[in-house]
Structure formats: C-alpha cells, structure tokens
Amino acid sequence: MPPLCCLILIDKIFSYDKIKYDKFKMVIYMIFYFSATGNSKHAAEVIAEKTGDKAVDIVDVLKNGIPENKTDKTGFVFPVYFWGLPEIIKRFASMPEVKNSLGSYVFCVITCGASTGTADKMLEKALGRKMNYSFSLKMPDNYVVMYDPCEKEKAKKYLRHADKELETVCGEIGRKENKKSGASGGELNSFIVSKLYNPFRKTKKFFADDKCTSCGFCEKICPEGAIVIENGRPKWIKSKCQHCTACINRCPAKAIQYGKKTADRGRYSYYNVKDENK
Numbered sequence: 001m002p003p004l005c006c007l008i009l010i011d012k013i014f015s016y017d018k019i020k021y022d023k024f025k026m027v028i029y030m031i032f033y034f035s036a037t038g039n040s041k042h043a044a045e046v047i048a049e050k051t052g053d054k055a056v057d058i059v060d061v062l063k064n065g066i067p068e069n070k071t072d073k074t075g076f077v078f079p080v081y082f083w084g085l086p087e088i089i090k091r092f093a094s095m096p097e098v099k100n101s102l103g104s105y106v107f108c109v110i111t112c113g114a115s116t117g118t119a120d121k122m123l124e125k126a127l128g129r130k131m132n133y134s135f136s137l138k139m140p141d142n143y144v145v146m147y148d149p150c151e152k153e154k155a156k157k158y159l160r161h162a163d164k165e166l167e168t169v170c171g172e173i174g175r176k177e178n179k180k181s182g183a184s185g186g187e188l189n190s191f192i193v194s195k196l197y198n199p200f201r202k203t204k205k206f207f208a209d210d211k212c213t214s215c216g217f218c219e220k221i222c223p224e225g226a227i228v229i230e231n232g233r234p235k236w237i238k239s240k241c242q243h244c245t246a247c248i249n250r251c252p253a254k255a256i257q258y259g260k261k262t263a264d265r266g267r268y269s270y271y272n273v274k275d276e277n278k
C-alpha cells in the first residue's frame with residue numbers, strides 16, 4: 001500500500017488541473033495557423049502557450065508535412081477573407097492527411113476586422129466534421145487593397161481587447177467547452193461576398209514603386225511563392241495569390257502597391273505595433 005502522501009500527489013496530478021493532466025499523458029495539442037500580418041500568429045501562439053499546445057505554421061506544414069503528434073485537440077487559427085476561408089485554409093483542411101490527424105476535440109479561432117459570418121461552417125465543410133468550439137476574434141483590419149487598414153493607435157486598443165478575449169478563449173478550450181462565440185454578424189456576407197474572393201485574388205495590379213530597396217523581404221514572406229526578385233525588384237510570377245497583404249503591409253519601404261489607391265493608404269502589421277503595446 002503506497003503511503004498516503006503518494007496517493008494525494010497522484011490524485012492532484014490527475015484531477016487538480018485538466019491541462020496538467022493532459023501534459024502528464026504527454027498529449028500534444030496541435031494548433032495549425034495561417035497569418036499574413038501577424039494577428040492570427042499572435043492568437044495561435046497565445047493559445048499554445050497558455051494551453052501547452054504546439055502552434056505550427058500551415059505554410060511550413062504544406063512544405064514539410066504534418067509533424068508527428070498524438071493529438072487530443074486540434075485547433076485552426078486564421079483570418080477571415082471575404083467572410084469566408086482563405087484559399088490556403090480550404091486547401092489544407094480538405095487534405096486527407098489533415099482530416100486523419102484530427103483530435104477528438106476540434107476548435108477554430110478566426111480573426112477578423114469586423115465579423116466572420118459562417119466561415120467556421122465553411123471550415124467544417126472542408127474538414128468533413130463539426131467544430132466543437134469556434135471563436136470570432138476581432139483584431140486590426142489589414143485589407144489595404146480595399147480600404148485604409150487599421151491605424152496604429154486604434155490597433156493598439158484592439159490588440160489589448162483581443163488579448164483579454166484570448167484569456168477567455170484559452171480557458172474555454174482548456175475545459176473543452178462546446179460553443180460558438182465572439183464577434184457576431186456577417187452571415188449574409190458569407191453567403192454573397194465570399195463568392196467574390198476567388199475571382200478577386202489576382203496579382204496583375206501588384207507592383208513595387210521607386211521606394212523599393214531590393215531587400216528581398218517580400219519574396220521571403222509570401223506564403224504562395226508568388227514573388228521573385230528579378231533585377232532587384234519583386235516580380236509576381238503567379239496570376240492568382242492569397243491576397244493576404246503580407247507583401248504590401250510588411251514591405252519595410254512601403255514600396256508595394258496594388259493599383260493606384262494603395263499609395264495614399266496606411267499599412268498595418270502586428271509586428272509593427274506589438275512592441276509598443278506592452
């Protein structure tokens with residue numbers, strides 16, 4: 001018969017904290033994320049840190065394959081595009097390897113500037129299974145192609161609010177709650193506007209202006225491999241891309257434009273705001 005103190009210790013490990021219990025069983029939760037301007041990456045990393053999960057970039061997974069894992073929970077964190085799924089998410093979630101790797105509890109946190117409509121339902125359709133948990137997380141809007149993205153002071157405020165929401169999200173995911181919450185609305189847009197994304201995501205109007213310093217950063221960060229540096233300037237070599245805005249918003253020289261309107265617009269990137277937001 002083990003001494004009483006041993007029994008108490010074992011009981012504590014197994015019942016005191018669900019997350020610790022899962023760690024004890026060496027279960028790794030997998031969070032797949034996609035992010036262009038850093039909002040969704042930040043959200044995925046906060047959730048991973050607080051719940052003991054591992055956050056992996058979908059762009060890397062598509063290159064290197066799904067990391068080996070024994071998964072009990074699987075998460076997807078990504079931005080909403082046109083009140084629907086980014087093409088890369090739709091493609092990734094439809095892959096048999098991904099469907100076969102899912103844990104018993106599947107959740108998504110979809111970041112947005114306003115609302116996500118029924119993007120979670122679209123993810124369910126691609127995965128071929130129901131979500132246990134979905135959260136629509138309002139963060140700074142980055143779609144510079146269509147409008148002025150969120151300016152710095154507003155972005156700081158939104159990010160502080162998002163971090164508070166993420167605390168709730170981590171608790172709910174940790175307890176494996178079944179629910180849908182966060183910013184509401186956009187259902188009609190999901191029905192109508194989401195259909196415009198695919199025809200709209202053309203690269204024809206992208207170019208770099210004279211401010212380009214030939215640093216090569218845009219080529220490095222494009223998730224689509226749509227940019228190559230040729231004669232010191234970026235060249236878009238694919239006719240369509242994700243329209244993620246990583247190149248426009250994150251070019252250090254603000255040299256990338258899309259048509260005529262973006263030259264007068266601001267730029268947004270989580271990476272430019274985060275250090276000032278502590």
Ligand SMILES: Cc1cc2nc3c(=O)[nH]c(=O)nc-3n(C[C@H](O)[C@H](O)[C@H](O)COP(=O)(O)O)c2cc1C
Pocket residue numbers: 034035036037038039040041078079080081082083084111112113114115116139140141142143242243244245270
């Ligand atoms: C192509 C594109 C379409 C977008 N469509 C929507 C939208 O339909 N609704 C919305 O609220 N935000 C929309 N946004 C804003 C992003 O979803 C939001 O800024 C997101 O947090 C960016 O995430 P990231 O920084 O991880 O890339 C769109 C952004 C892009 C680039």
Ligand code: SF4
Pocket residue numbers: 208211212213214215216217218219232233234250251252253254255256
């Ligand atoms: S990131 Fe900007 S400055 Fe650097 S190569 Fe691309 S366009 Fe030029």
Ligand code: SF4
Pocket residue numbers: 036203221222223224225226227241242243244245246247248
């Ligand atoms: S070309 Fe620019 S907008 Fe298109 S996928 Fe690459 S980084 Fe994103």
